[in-house]
Amino acid sequence: MTLSVTVEFHGVPAIPIKSKKLIFSCEQIKKATVEEVIKKLLIIEPQLDGKVIDSDKNLLLSSYLGNINGDKFIEGNLDEMKDGDSLIVIPRMAGG
């Protein structure tokens, strides 16, 4: 079983990487936590370390927010992601 997950970057987090969307697969699992997705993401895009991701904690930096499929904002990295889900990374909102 292969789990295919998309990570999207919008606004500030899209600037350090050239691509807005990264689609990648985690093999042999049905679902993954956000933490696992972040670990995998760091392997593919190591330059995100310190810019968007805190690699010590496998968390988004506190200046960013994660949302799954546009529906649900996540806290921490324990939320589960299923095959076909998108993790949307956006700047933390505080006005405008």
Add this chain to the structure above:
Amino acid sequence: MNGYHGKVLVIDLGEKSWRHVAIPENILRSYIGGTGLSAWLLYQLCPEGADPLGPDNPLIFSTSPLVDTKLTTSSKFAVTSKSPLTGYIGDSMSSSKIAVSMKRTGCDAVVLKGQASNWTYLVVSDHNVDFRSAEDLVGLNSSDTESKLRQMLEPGVSVACIGPAGESLVRYSTISNDGGRQAGRTGTGAVMGSKNLKAIVFEGNKKVGISDNKSLDAIRVDLIEKSLGSATTKYRETGTIANASVFDRLGSLPSNNFKNASFKDLSQITAENIYQETTVRSVHCANCTIGCEKLITDPGTGSEVRLEYQSLFALGPLVGSGDRSILLESAKYCDEVGLDTVSAGATIAWYFECIDKGFLKDEFVHSSNKILDILRAIVSRKGIGDLLAEGTKFASATVKRGSSDFAMHVKGLEMPGYEPRTLKTMALALAVSTRGACHNRSSAYEYDFSSVTDRFKADTEKGDLVAKGEDYSAVMDSMIWCKFVRKVFSDFYVESAEILATVTGWDIDAEELEACGERINNLKKMFNMREGWVRMDDTLPHRVLNESLEDGNSLSKEELNLMIDAYYRARNWNKDGTIPFKTLKRLNIDQVPDVVVS
């Protein structure tokens, strides 16, 4: 008294007279400054039923105890009056050196009354108010007005002025200051224009005392460090224009006059592309370490354009345009002539829909290429511009034929760039805000863009969130902090109370400060009640309540009412939204108007 002068400067433009009036310390402690103090002054000084564009409507500039402390983002001021768009309280904030210059003239607020017989500008110093003819300044845009005054007076003076839009009483005109910054919303520029007041120059040297300078120095350093951390990354890196692609992805970017909540032609005007394809420079308001303001070089004209999200939304997706050069040119034009970009964009979007429906003869065609021409017609009030200069509420009441169904305003103030059908906390806040469709006096979108609440659900928990957000915003706008610094505080009320105590010497704590926020919001509501507010004013445009978005998201009148009821309960108000006597008593609001139901 520390932190304040304890005085308000009252200027009568009709009589060419001025005087200082002492302001009691308990009032300052109850309403702090900024929008709080000016709400109190407006309540005292604006006669019931005053014509917003008549001589009786006071125009109030207010500073705060933090102004001139050099704390980051604290160089701000508020402008308040009865709004010509809503007929209710209107206030607007801006930040620049002028806040410091104004305070150094020896007062905490300036109240402008009456109407000058000819175009006038004022030079306010710490010992005098000079009334001078502005006939040579009439017709000049804001930057030329500022430059000319600096040439005539001194290079460093601070200037607040109106452009041609304020002169021709466009109901959504702004007051420009210190190089193109705007007190943007609710039409304060039109009020200034109605007084035949083209500009005010402030120059003074009076400083207030600080209770504990040493502690304030330490706080200043600490705040600078925090303001450069992760809480402000977005503002430092791209400014608020980063919102466009985010809101688009989350189905919260209103486009095509709120028919849609995302925009297919967005690509040219996202922060991502603007940063890749143009030169962007960050600028800072006075005493700000964040620098959220972004000046984008327009490749077409070579000139720099100040662009923030609300202007991008209103002159882009809202009017159905994704053309970057049109956006930059029209944003620049609005700043120069002194037009509120949000109301201007919303009025054009309404006009385009009137053209499409055949309600108005097509003096202009519905095309992005015509946006700039329409803006020019609005400012000169030529042809259809005369109607559009009135804003969507008045224009749709003139055109009738059901055009108010797609006039996107609340109480007369046009809607900002947050889609209420997918941001339900924001929806409630827009409906109940005392200044009309306003995102800034509640910051309610912050709850929607978090795990605190389900943004798609119209439930009763939104009532409490909006009341809390409004009180918190009222304290920010009264102290005055820039909203963009708020995430650097780990406990906003505790830290802000400590700072206020350090400046003033008061033994104020978090609880007292929070009560100030509630008091200020209740006083604003009292002003509106005196001006005829009724419960049905707390609503959203017909389109929002009757049309679903493409993805099926909607908001019914019943759902909105459920949230409004919850909000009134959270505020300890009556079911009809009026304020019971016991709430006023608890908040020590001693003037109880007749309209209050007990």
